[in-house]
Amino acid sequence: MLQAIEISKEYRKGQITTTVLSNINIEINAGEYLMVLGPSGSGKTTLLNILGFLDKPTKGSLHFKGQDICHLSDKERLALRRQEIGYVFKEANLIDELTVSENIELPLLYQKIKKRARTERVKILLGEMNLLHRKKNYPHELSALEQQKVAIARAMVIRPSVIFADEPTGDLNSADGSEILDVLGKINDNGTALILFTHAKSIIGRAQKLVQLFDGHLLLDNVIKQEWN
Numbered sequence: 001m002l003q004a005i006e007i008s009k010e011y012r013k014g015q016i017t018t019t020v021l022s023n024i025n026i027e028i029n030a031g032e033y034l035m036v037l038g039p040s041g042s043g044k045t046t047l048l049n050i051l052g053f054l055d056k057p058t059k060g061s062l063h064f065k066g067q068d069i070c071h072l073s074d075k076e077r078l079a080l081r082r083q084e085i086g087y088v089f090k091e092a093n094l095i096d097e098l099t100v101s102e103n104i105e106l107p108l109l110y111q112k113i114k115k116r117a118r119t120e121r122v123k124i125l126l127g128e129m130n131l132l133h134r135k136k137n138y139p140h141e142l143s144a145l146e147q148q149k150v151a152i153a154r155a156m157v158i159r160p161s162v163i164f165a166d167e168p169t170g171d172l173n174s175a176d177g178s179e180i181l182d183v184l185g186k187i188n189d190n191g192t193a194l195i196l197f198t199h200a201k202s203i204i205g206r207a208q209k210l211v212q213l214f215d216g217h218l219l220l221d222n223v224i225k226q227e228w229n
């Protein structure tokens, strides 16, 4: 479904070039759960931005469902992103002025989905996240766990093919973090591919596939595949 071939990313400042990612090859199939493990500064966020069509690589190519992403216009990439990709970050990044329901509904407005269908979809997600009683609340009235659940619901509202999660438990205590990983795991069980970026070795057992990133290089030797029943 998603294939990165020989991806590199460099930043130039005057005469100085910094290589942040070097020759990355990654493939993720529909419904797969991949974890990208790496310490701070290893290039995880840079890689997420490229794999998730938020940024372009300096070299290499990215294919999604047979389409060459790097050759799309910015407008085409944005449209594809809004239809196919969900993002969950360390911080929930909810809009303070909107209620829980309105935050979740927002991506559907970009897709020009009719009001009745939007309301129905939001209700389903609120139910799945056990947040129906919070639908009229504003983000500041929620716990950190609830805020992150709203962020996941907002990512899921478009029925994405893949969810990118960047340290999604980074701002949570371990019990809440574990609940968020359970929620994401369930979403993956139901068929959505999940690519989770983390520095936490303790959680790698949750994924089907693991790659390690170190100083912008993928340690391909360390790819581990596990089958879960």
Ligand SMILES: Nc1ncnc2c1ncn2[C@@H]1O[C@H](COP(=O)(O)OP(=O)(O)OP(=O)(O)O)[C@@H](O)[C@H]1O
Binding pocket: 011, 018, 020, 038, 039, 040, 041, 042, 043, 044, 045, 046, 047
């Ligand atoms: N715009 C930029 N210009 C120059 N260097 C950058 C830029 N963005 C990131 N970097 C550098 O690229 C490296 C990787 O950064 P990145 O944020 O991708 O790592 P990370 O693994 O996500 O780290 P963290 O977990 O701390 O966020 C870092 O050394 C960072 O300083």
